[in-house]
Amino acid sequence: MPARSVSVIVASGAGGEFLFRCLASLDAEAAASGTAVIVVDRTGEATRERVRREFPRVTVIATPPGARATIPQMRRIGAQAATTEVVAVLEEHCTAPPGWLHTVATSLRDGDAAIGGPILDSAFESRRDWCVYFSEYHNYLPPWRDGDRYLLNGANIAYHRRSLLEFVDRLDHGYWEVVLHPELAKRGAFRAVNAMGAHHTGPFAYGYYLRQRYLLSRVWGGTQRDLVPASKRLVHLLVGPVLPLFLFARVTSRVLESSRFIGPYLGALPLLVPAWGCYAFGEWLGYLAGPGKALEDVE
Secondary structure, X not given: OOOOOXXXXXXXXXXXXXXXXXXXXXXXXXXXXXXXXXXXXXXXXXXXXXXXXXXXXXXXXXXXXOOOOOHHHHHHHHHHHOOOOEEEEEOOOEEOOOOHHHXXXXXXXXXXXXEEOOEEOOOXXXXXXXXXXXXXXXXXXXXXXXXXXXXXXXXXXXXXXXHHHHOHHHOOOOOHHHHOHHHHHOOOEEEEXXXXXXXXXXXXXXXXXXXXXXXXXXXXXXXXXXXXXXXXXXXXXXXXXXXXXXXXXXXXXXXXXXXXXXXXXXXXXXXXXXXXXXXXXHHHHHHHHOOXXXXXXXX
């Protein structure tokens, strides 16, 4: 398949070294292929100046002054600034392996709504980082079979830019997986591309992660609350207290599909239990009272 023009959107919301590792992983292949990399930043001028200095080919956009921009808003700003056929989204906590850009550029078909790849580990040395990995990405562990797969992760995904802009009025609200993907799925296929895998990186402070896990879950539950009937909201409120047990069963089943994850998973299990509690409480509160201002604090 001929290569399409690609822009990679990276929302810079966390600060620290995550963003710079992400950009470094893209730099050589982006330069060789002429791929546009767009960083939309809310962390401050010091970050933006460092990006300009170390990665002069990268386009840096500051978020508008005033209210703290959310991750979906930053990605929408990047998509609007792009001029290419394809918009790829890579989370700043991820790094792209060699060939990732080529895979994106040559894999998106006319009939696709989106393509995405698995979330790979980075051979973590810390149990905390394995905890984050299994908690966040258990549904996206490698390897994947190429082909139809609706369950793609917004940390590593690519779309036709024209399709995103058709729904620009919705892109600021909640997770794209909840708000945007159901609409896109009516128009095309969601497809897994195993070669598009990207590596999740650390380190994460444990307390910081637990707070982020709560915020993410509250946004998820709060967004779903507005999209599902009252009967489904009631079911989620009733089963909320036992959700950690379901999470334990689900994550364990995913891990057992690949024997190499069993050792790290057992080591991370004591840290996963509180994370599942935060997950369950955040989602329960989201279904009960909506997302509140959680989306603004998600990094």
